[in-house]
Amino acid sequence: MKRNSPSSPLQPTRLPPGRHRILVVDDDPGLLKLLSLRLQANGYVVETASSARQALGRISARTPQLVITDLRMQGMDGMALFDAIQKQAPALPVIMLTAHGSIPDAVRATRKGMFSYLTKPFDAGELLQSIHDALRHAPVEADTGTDGGEWREQIIGSSPAMAALLEKAHRVAQTDVSVFIQSPSGTGKELLARALHRASPRREGPFLPVNCAAIPENLLESELFGHRRGAFTGATSNRQGLFESAHEGTLFLDEIGDMPLEFQAKLLRVLEDGEVRPVGSSSAFPVDVRVVSATHQNLEQAIEEGRFREDLYYRLNVVMLEIPPLSRRREDIPLLARHFLQQAGERGCKARRFSADALQALMLAPWPGNVRQLYNVVEQAAALSSTPVISETLIQEALRHRPEEIEPLAQAQQTFERDYLVGLLQATAGNVTRAARLARRNRTEFYRLLHRHELEPELFRRR
16 A cells, blocks of 8 residues: 655545554654654554644544654644644644753643653654554544444444544443433434443443433332332332343433432432332342433533532543534534435435535534434435435425525634624723733734724723
């Protein structure tokens, strides 16, 4: 296979098993080329960036398994790059290259989570060993198949946002901690919970989902914990609860935010003790269950309002996974739409593809209902299409909204600049000197910006 060269860092190769993609960042062209050749000679696929900002763009487009960066660079330096990576891809290991005089900075970085640092001139063997060690902790590339991707085959998406989520999910699946999925309705919380189960050591055990909002309050305890004959009117026989049924497997508690407050204390006791006592029984028995919970609600706000127990929240939320809304991963819309259209075809619909305008309409829609809404729109358009090609008209009818227009860059920049200035004036009560200092601009330049946006500082002064 033809190797990437420093002059073509974005060659879209599909990595064979065992190969890893490394991003090397340095503003010294000579060192960048030397590192690239050395790593390529050892079987790695190398991408390069000549600045930290360029590196962040590379990572946004395709997350590598490892970043090697110089510390001292023009503009944004290696430390600032590391901080940005921590926010964008916290699981991505980073190795820092530093001169002897910068060792204290590198030591501080390792305390903040950087994998390691090497001093220049570095030993080739030491570099390769450090890379080998770092890649043991590296995120798996979503399209390589090196993680045996059957576990997530029902989750459609290749966007950086989904790749980062799935990498985190695969990592936490190997542990046995409780996982809390926070995301808007319609994003696929149960699909992710099932994927977690399939990737876990419990994959041979049962996966049982339960919607807490769909079960009446007086039946929830019996549903989850079971009951004994005669425990209440209508209990004519012993009944096994979902906790017992999910023994050595995974129990998915969806819409946990709708669970009655009184019952939350009982659930907390089960999670803490690992024992279940059926309704009407005087004794408890142990259960081995991993709990994955989910909600579209803001549970921290629910805690403040007294609707959800704080101790239960922290018991459930050992690791949080946040599924991005569809509007934040628009790259996945064509993949999802074609997948749903294929499913519609299997049910007898004639449509086989989208027109270019129809696909653009799907890409520009706001999608408040997320993936569930996209499925509904595609299914409706496919059912009504009398030809193999779905038209834009059918998509717009299914969407029932005017297409959202993408704001031109110049207009978006002006909007941001104005909102930024308004925020400064509000924070400083119209004090231009303080506002200019916060913006790190001199007063004259700051006044020009205010004039450009027709903002009057005196209107923000508190009376």
